[in-house]
Amino acid sequence: MRAAIVAALALAVAAPRPAVAERTWLGPARRVPRTWSASRDAPTLNLLVAPRDVRTAGAELAIATVRGPTRSWRFGFAGLLELESDGQTTGFGNVFPAASGAILWRGSYAYYAALALDAAAARWCAGCALELSAQYRHESQHYTGSNHGDAGMDVTAEPFVGDDVIIDVAATAVRGDWQLSGRALAFAFLPGRSSYHGGPGLDVHLRWRGWGRSQPFVSGYVEQLWGAELDGRRFADAYLARAMAGVALHSDLGDVMIYAVGDVGNRKGIRGLTEEATLGVGVRLALGAAPR
Amino acid sequence: MRTRWVLCALPLAACVTTIDEHASPIGEVVRDCVVPPPAGVVALDAPVSLEYPDRSLWLWEELPGADGTPRRGVGAWVASLDEACAGPRLIADGAGAPAAVLALTPAEAAANASRADGKRLALAPTGGVVHAGTGYLFYDLVERGPGPLDATTLGTGLCALAPDATACVRVADGAGATLLWAPTARVLDRGGVVIADADAAGGARAVIAGCRRVAAFDDPCVVSGAPVAALADPAAYQVYSVFAGWVDALTDATAFADAPGALTLAPYDGGYLATSMAIFDNRVDVHRSPRATDGFGRAIAAFDVVPPDAWWFVRGGREHAALRPTPRSIVVSYATDGAAAPGLHLVAFRFFGDFQ
Numbered sequence: 001m002r003a004a005i006v007a008a009l010a011l012a013v014a015a016p017r018p019a020v021a022e023r024t025w026l027g028p029a030r031r032v033p034r035t036w037s038a039s040r041d042a043p044t045l046n047l048l049v050a051p052r053d054v055r056t057a058g059a060e061l062a063i064a065t066v067r068g069p070t071r072s073w074r075f076g077f078a079g080l081l082e083l084e085s086d087g088q089t090t091g092f093g094n095v096f097p098a099a100s101g102a103i104l105w106r107g108s109y110a111y112y113a114a115l116a117l118d119a120a121a122a123r124w125c126a127g128c129a130l131e132l133s134a135q136y137r138h139e140s141q142h143y144t145g146s147n148h149g150d151a152g153m154d155v156t157a158e159p160f161v162g163d164d165v166i167i168d169v170a171a172t173a174v175r176g177d178w179q180l181s182g183r184a185l186a187f188a189f190l191p192g193r194s195s196y197h198g199g200p201g202l203d204v205h206l207r208w209r210g211w212g213r214s215q216p217f218v219s220g221y222v223e224q225l226w227g228a229e230l231d232g233r234r235f236a237d238a239y240l241a242r243a244m245a246g247v248a249l250h251s252d253l254g255d256v257m258i259y260a261v262g263d264v265g266n267r268k269g270i271r272g273l274t275e276e277a278t279l280g281v282g283v284r285l286a287l288g289a290a291p292r
Numbered sequence: 293m294r295t296r297w298v299l300c301a302l303p304l305a306a307c308v309t310t311i312d313e314h315a316s317p318i319g320e321v322v323r324d325c326v327v328p329p330p331a332g333v334v335a336l337d338a339p340v341s342l343e344y345p346d347r348s349l350w351l352w353e354e355l356p357g358a359d360g361t362p363r364r365g366v367g368a369w370v371a372s373l374d375e376a377c378a379g380p381r382l383i384a385d386g387a388g389a390p391a392a393v394l395a396l397t398p399a400e401a402a403a404n405a406s407r408a409d410g411k412r413l414a415l416a417p418t419g420g421v422v423h424a425g426t427g428y429l430f431y432d433l434v435e436r437g438p439g440p441l442d443a444t445t446l447g448t449g450l451c452a453l454a455p456d457a458t459a460c461v462r463v464a465d466g467a468g469a470t471l472l473w474a475p476t477a478r479v480l481d482r483g484g485v486v487i488a489d490a491d492a493a494g495g496a497r498a499v500i501a502g503c504r505r506v507a508a509f510d511d512p513c514v515v516s517g518a519p520v521a522a523l524a525d526p527a528a529y530q531v532y533s534v535f536a537g538w539v540d541a542l543t544d545a546t547a548f549a550d551a552p553g554a555l556t557l558a559p560y561d562g563g564y565l566a567t568s569m570a571i572f573d574n575r576v577d578v579h580r581s582p583r584a585t586d587g588f589g590r591a592i593a594a595f596d597v598v599p600p601d602a603w604w605f606v607r608g609g610r611e612h613a614a615l616r617p618t619p620r621s622i623v624v625s626y627a628t629d630g631a632a633a634p635g636l637h638l639v640a641f642r643f644f645g646d647f648q
Contacts, residue, residue, distance in 0.1 A: 050306030088308055156592075156648070157316045195316070232647025233316040264311070273314040280306040 022067045028290035029060035029076050031116035031129045032170035032181055035254065035286035036205045038221035038242040038261070040268045041108065043078045048261070048282035053085040053099035060112075062290065070119035072292065075112070078135065082106040084269065086143075102153060103144040106269040110137035110166075118292050127174035129289065135166045141270040159195035159227075159235050159272040164188060170203075172289070177210035187225065195235035195272070197228040207248060217257070219244040238272060240265035244282075254288035318578075318647040321595050322617070325377035326635040327625075330368065332358050332390065333382070336636040338608020338627040339368075340419045340483065342427040342453070343558065347371040348614040349427060349453075350380060350625075351393060351417040365392035365415060373615050373623060376638050383458050391458045394431055394451060397470065410438025413446075419483025419556075419610070420450075421498045423520045427453035428498065429460050430480040433471055447471035448480055450524065463524045472526040478516050478542065479504045480529075482555045483610070485564070486520055487584050494521035499532075499584045501557045501566070503549070512547035513555055515585050532585045548588045549579060554609030554626075557584060561646075567594075567622055569609025574599040576609060576624050576641070580648065589648070594622070595641050598630035608636075618642060 035044045043058035058080035066073040086101030112135035121130040139161040145152050170183035185201035200223070207217035220243045227235040246259025264277040329336045334357065339350035348370045355363040368380035385391040394415050396404070404412040414436050420429040429451050435444045449470045451460035462470045473480070479502025489497035498520050503513035515532045522528035530538040531545035539545070549555060553569035566579040566588050577591035597606050607627040615623040621642045628634060 051308045089306065154590075159316065229644055232318050232643060232645035234318075234320075234644050235316045236314050266314075273316065275311040275314060277309045277311060278307065 024065045024067075025063065027062045027065045027074070028287060029062050029078070029112075030074060030114050030133065030170070031072065031118070031121075031131045031290050031292070032172050032183065033254075033287060033289050034060060034183070034203075035284075035288070036181065036207075036217065036219055036248070036257070037183070037203050038205075038219040038244045038263075039201070039203060039223070040082075040240070040242070041080065043080045044287075045285040046282060047097075047284070048280060049097045050089045050280040050282075051278045052087070052280070053089050053097040054082060054282075055084075055096075056080060056082045058082070059287070061287075062114075065290070067118075067292070070117070072116045072118055072290075074114040074116070074290065076114075077109070077111055078137075079109040080107065082269070086271065102146070104270050105142040105144065106139065107142075108137055108139035108161075110135040112136075116290075116292070121171070122292075125174055127172070127179075129170075129172040131170045133168055133170070136163070137166060138163050141272075143270055153270075155270050157233065157273065158270050159238065160230060161189075161195070161272075162193035163190040164194065165190075168201075177208055179205075179207050179209060181205040185223070187223075189228070191228075192230070195228060195230045195233075196225040196238065199223060199225040199237075209250075213250050215248045215250050215255070217244075217246065217248050217259075219259075238266035240268070248286070250288075252288075255284075255286045257284040257286050258282075259284070317595075317644070318592060319594060319621075319641050319643040321639055322621070322642045323373060323377075323638075323640040325373075325638050326633055327376055327638050328379040329355075329636075330380055330382050333363060334358055336627065338554075338606075338625055338636060339610065340417050340608075341610055341612055341625075342420055342422050342429060342483075343612060343614045344422050344425075344427070346614060348612045349393075351429070353414060353416045363390050365394040365396075365417075366390045367393035370612070370615065373617055373638065373640055376615065385458065393453070393458065394429065394460050394462075397462070411435055411442075412437055415449075418448075418481040419500075421484050421486050421500065421520075421523075423486045423496060423498070425455035427460070428520075428523050429453060430483075430500065432481065445475050447475055448473040448478065452524075465526065473529075476542070478502065478526075478529055478531070479514065480516055482513065482551075482557070484515070484557050485559060485584055489519075492517075492519035492521075494519055496520040498523055499557065501555055503551050503555060505552070509552070511550055511552040513549040513551050514542070514545035514547055515557075516545075517585070534586045546586060548581075548586055549591070553605065556609075556611035556613075558611055558613040558622075559584075560613075560622075561620060564588075565611075565622065567609070567611035567624060569597070569606065569624075569626060571605040571609075574606060576626075576639075578622070592647065595639065597626055597639075598628045598632050598634075598637065600628050600630050603629050606630075612638075616640075620645075 043060040046056035048054035060078035062074040062076040084104045085099030089099045114133035116131045121128040168185040172181040183203040205219045222241045225238045227237045242263035244259040244261045248255035248257045267274045342349040351367040370376045382390040416432045433446045451462040453460040482501035484500035503511045518528040534546045551568040553571035555568040563582040564584045576594045579588040581587035609626045612623045627636045
């Protein structure tokens with residue numbers, strides 16, 4: 001944990017300042033965006049239609065970008081609010097999916113710093129990117145109780161995700177019409193504030209750009225969170241493997257991603273003790289990569 | 293055109309398959325032994341107990357003797373988990389025979405001998421408190437028979453077990469009656485603790501839990517209390533209300549739990565713990581409170597017990613604070629006929645941390 005915090009601070013403050021810096025406010029979040037990720041934590045606008053109705057309002061933006069001749073820094077904020085039906089989608093109502101069960105909430109917000117090694121990536125290939133980043137995130141989980149006098153939900157035994165530091169290294173490689181991006185993550189949770197103490201994650205994204213606007217893609221994500229003791233309860237390890245496949249309708253701003261999704265592992269949020277496998281479909285509005 | 297093709301290729305089916313429901317336990321069982329019966333006894337049933345600072349006194353209404361003679365009112369001192377798991381020894385009289393710690397009066401025994409209706413009087417110990425080395429044991433006087441399930445509680449009494457004594461002396465009122473409370477007057481059937489209380493004569497109050505059936509599946513538990521110095525006086529007993537404090541009317545008492553099975557009040561980690569046997573779920577639950585009289589939260593699952601086979605429910609479930617291997621642990625006894633491990637179990641359960 002201490003090592004992770006030290007690494008994050010070092011990443012944020014220890015790197016040399018660019019000799020000739022161009023500073024801009026409010027811009028795309030990262031050189032290698034997270035918005036294509038199959039992770040449930042991806043900060044995007046997302047509507048998972050099935051198997052459950054999961055509506056995510058999330059975004060990640062750079063508050064400030066500092067570009068030098070060989071590298072660029074981005075400092076920003078990420079936020080995510082997710083509403084998930086406890087039960088499965090039963091149909092459509094008012095244009096949106098309708099589902100059974102209580103509404104489960106998950107919210108997170110994070111500060112991050114990202115360092116893109118632009119010159120090094122450019123030497124690798126045109127369009128390639130390499131980026132290191134660190135974020136400090138807070139997450140909490142909630143649910144909406146019944147409006148009809150039903151009993152509340154006892155969630156004292158459920159896991160809780162509190163505060164953590166996430167270090168990641170991400171890269172994008174381009175070969176012809178193929179684009180491959182990947183991100184390796186390390187989670188380090190603050191002691192006594194989460195049901196987990198750390199774990200690794202791996203994110204990959206492959207897309208074919210040969211059709212121009214319509215770009216078929218697959219994204220995969222795996223994570224393993226090592227259980228910890230919280231409030232006198234001992235939590236087991238949790239895992240999630242998730243894959244998306246579909247088509248991204250590309251624009252200068254990003255993608256409209258229409259996809260099928262499958263996952264196996266622990267549910268997110270307040271139902272985190274449930275291990276399951278699901279298949280479903282969804283649509284996402286994803287901001288694209290930052291320019292160099 | 294290409295986009296349409298890709299869209300059509302998306303699967304239209306969606307499904308959820310549950311793989312497992314995990315738990316986040318508050319502790320772990322560190323020992324579970326089946327207690328061997330003492331010499332001369334065929335099998336051990338679940339005991340009630342008095343918890344002394346350094347040992348536990350286990351008490352039974354009756355144990356089946358190997359010679360066919362029931363051992364009634366017997367008890368055993370248990371000083372440690374190891375000792376219990378090795379097999380307790382019944383308290384013996386001067387001749388080495390099992391002694392009745394709680395015994396019928398000669399008049400009650402004579403009444404039993406003279407009856408021809410298949411009924412008999414029996415003394416069922418229900419627990420109590422220990423103060424200054426003396427054990428105060430509450431018991432029910434029960435008329436049993438003629439069938440094995442026929443039982444009528446006639447009332448509740450109290451006996452005092454002096455330090456190093458082998459017989460618990462039944463307390464009588466001014467008229468010489470040993471039945472101090474009618475069945476509906478007080479419920480004192482789950483044992484209790486002694487707490488410091490400046491308002492009580494002598495500065496110490498016995499707090500005794502009791503649960504009474506008011507309807508099917510409804511057994512509210514309340515606490516009764518009396519200054520330790522006045523334990524022999526039935527009129528000194530009151531019940532606790534969170535609104536009014538100590539009050540006289542049983543119906544004004546505040547229910548702190550609903551426990552058709554065993555329930556034990558004991559000190560724990562600067563506060564108090566109510567340990568209960570959830571007989572419908574075959575599970576031991578715990579409730580924490582900073583006070584002995586009230587404030588016990590909801591039941592928190594601790595550990596599962598071996599479910600019974602022919603019996604409807606597991607028996608017992610008392611917690612033996614004197615046998616705790618560590619301060620943050622509990623030791624619970626229960627009896628089961630479950631084929632997996634029949635007999636009297638003694639389970640030590642260690643809490644991971646400061647659970648709530």
